[in-house]
Amino acid sequence: MKRIKAVIAYDGSGFSGFQVQPNKRTVQAVLIQALGKMHKQTEFKVTASGRTDAKVHALGQVIHFDTWLAIPIARWPIAINSLLPADIRVLTAEEAADDFHARFSAAGKTYRYKWKISNIISPFTRNFCTHLPIKPDVEAMRRAARAFPGTHDFSSFCSANTPVIDKVRTVYQLELEDRGDEIHLVISGSGFLYNMVRIIAGTLLEIGMGIRSPEEAAKIIAAQDRDRAGKTAPPQGLYLEKVDYGS
Amino acid sequence: MKRIKAVIAYDGSGFSGFQVQPNKRTVQAVLIQALGKMHKQTEFKVTASGRTDAKVHALGQVIHFDTWLAIPIARWPIAINSLLPADIRVLTAEEAADDFHARFSAAGKTYRYKWKISNIISPFTRNFCTHLPIKPDVEAMRRAARAFPGTHDFSSFCSANTPVIDKVRTVYQLELEDRGDEIHLVISGSGFLYNMVRIIAGTLLEIGMGIRSPEEAAKIIAAQDRDRAGKTAPPQGLYLEKVDYGS
Structure with missing residues (x-):
């Protein structure tokens, strides 16, 4: 297992905010769907630096997740983006320390x-x-x-x-x-x-x-x-x- | 009756182009609906300088239409905009000559x-x-x-x-x-x-x-x-x- 830190951007117009909510299109739900598909898991954990509200945009939101996939780090943005809708993009990805946390490590x-x-x-x-x-x-x-x-x-x-x-x-x-x-x-x-x-x-x-x-x-x-x-x-x-x- | 020339802008992303088509959201259909409502007519004639395709944008499309309404010319953009969706706006309106034609008069x-x-x-x-x-x-x-x-x-x-x-x-x-x-x-x-x-x-x-x-x-x-x-x-x-x- 390794931990990936990724910087993402999204046009908030079409999202009911970041956090998963039943029957709403949210950023987290869309990320879970894409990463879940890659990992063949329907439940997949994605953690962000914090929530954003409905219609709020992100130019540099940060997320982390754990993976067992052997994808070279430079290929991660392309791999995830191919499964994401066009209003959200992974800009960069890097391997992070095991104790890195998108929310709690934020300064x-x-x-x-x-x-x-x-x-x-x-x-x-x-x-x-x-x-x-x-x-x-x-x-x-x-x-x-x-x-x-x-x-x-x-x-x-x-x-x-x-x-x-x-x-x-x-x-x-x-x-x-x-x-x-x-x-x-x-x-x-x-x-x-x-x-x-x-x-x-x-x-x-x-x-x-x-x-x-x-x-x-x-x-x-x-x-x-x-x-x-x-x-x-x-x-x-x-x-x-x-x-x-x-x- | 007087003829109004108006300059309009639209984000083409949500439109199937300018021209009316059955069961499609088009710029012309949205204009006819707004102007038809003002004139209490379901069929209302709106003529543009020309068509634009699906997803194509306009910063300065020109239309003309005839009206019997006694709205002061400076109020026309506000009046129409209040009935239009947010992805299309009337920028300016002016009274035109009776023989002005958005398409045929274009140089x-x-x-x-x-x-x-x-x-x-x-x-x-x-x-x-x-x-x-x-x-x-x-x-x-x-x-x-x-x-x-x-x-x-x-x-x-x-x-x-x-x-x-x-x-x-x-x-x-x-x-x-x-x-x-x-x-x-x-x-x-x-x-x-x-x-x-x-x-x-x-x-x-x-x-x-x-x-x-x-x-x-x-x-x-x-x-x-x-x-x-x-x-x-x-x-x-x-x-x-x-x-x-x-x-």
């Missing part, structure tokens, strides 16, 4: 949230960003963004119906990229609570729209109360960009 | 064909370009492209099963844009035969791959024989970019 993650400024929602980007009719004040969003890096209790930025008790997380960096007709929020951290990036994005957008002041951001964090933060931003603008595993 | 059209060079077909671009594992020789393609501008009988670049008799068309310009990991073919002309852009794209690609020499292009045009040209390039890389109506 940090980077997410990207994309807004596009456009009067009309383009048919080509409708599933790949959140459209805004008016450009928000990116400088105000940047001023507010300064409150996030560091170790905080992020209860204000966590979906209320979550069983997680410890809501302390460390945000390493939070940048806003002004690309003219697109604005990207790029956030990296030790780990993220359920809906955390989307609630941060929604709150920063309200600040950019002048509904709230940039100074409110620090107060919302300090309040540790979901009701104080902004709306959860829609899923189609969110990308899991990268998972880091230290050295 | 020229511009198409774009997109190739992407990538070992793995990205889930995000799979429906929006044609993927190539190896970059073709763009300079060879450019040398071959010089044979096309001008007025020629383009029988070699027309699908064999077409009822059109006169296959003389004028190509105004044919450019190849080298964008690093993307190559775009941009062609404008008086009009195009069935599959003409896709057969030109397929032939130029074979030249770029070294399967044929750039000098062959002029000979293929002169032969007036479909069998002499290359394969028809796949539809998902093709975009109807613009329709021109002179001054």
Whole structure:
């Protein structure tokens, strides 16, 4: 048996999120089907760095699984991709240590949230960003963004119906990229609570729209109360960009 | 009654082309349904500059229709878009002369064909370009492209099963844009035969791959024989970019 670590990308539009659910098309179910076929097992274990929600995309999700197949490591992406639907691809695969774990070994993650400024929602980007009719004040969003890096209790930025008790997380960096007709929020951290990036994005957008002041951001964090933060931003603008595993 | 000219965009991935066909989801059928609803007519006439094939996209397709509705012209895109699915949008609308005709008044059209060079077909671009594992020789393609501008009988670049008799068309310009990991073919002309852009794209690609020499292009045009040209390039890389109506 050996453990394989693989980096995968998926267009989340056609998936009900990562995790297996009865009668739903999920990323995990599609991976289990492809890998199960290769291994002639109907039940096959595939572990990811974490879940993604329905319609959320991944540019660099990481998974691991164990295999007894003697496929040369360079052939793994081609082998799996030949059994996967076109909206999910294995980008790279490598042999990992026996104790490598896609979720527990992760040292940090980077997410990207994309807004596009456009009067009309383009048919080509409708599933790949959140459209805004008016450009928000990116400088105000940047001023507010300064409150996030560091170790905080992020209860204000966590979906209320979550069983997680410890809501302390460390945000390493939070940048806003002004690309003219697109604005990207790029956030990296030790780990993220359920809906955390989307609630941060929604709150920063309200600040950019002048509904709230940039100074409110620090107060919302300090309040540790979901009701104080902004709306959860829609899923189609969110990308899991990268998972880091230290050295 | 007044005549409305509208510019529309659509993601062709989910459509069986432009023209109405029984039991198929087509762009025209979706437009007829939306405009028919507004006009309380189940049969409504919508005319385009020309058809597009299944999976072919449009950035600037032009349509016309006649209406008795007293909607201010600036409100027309919003009104129609509210009844259209998200993979098609009306970008602009204007009142046109009574004798304006989306097809017969057209003076020229511009198409774009997109190739992407990538070992793995990205889930995000799979429906929006044609993927190539190896970059073709763009300079060879450019040398071959010089044979096309001008007025020629383009029988070699027309699908064999077409009822059109006169296959003389004028190509105004044919450019190849080298964008690093993307190559775009941009062609404008008086009009195009069935599959003409896709057969030109397929032939130029074979030249770029070294399967044929750039000098062959002029000979293929002169032969007036479909069998002499290359394969028809796949539809998902093709975009109807613009329709021109002179001054």
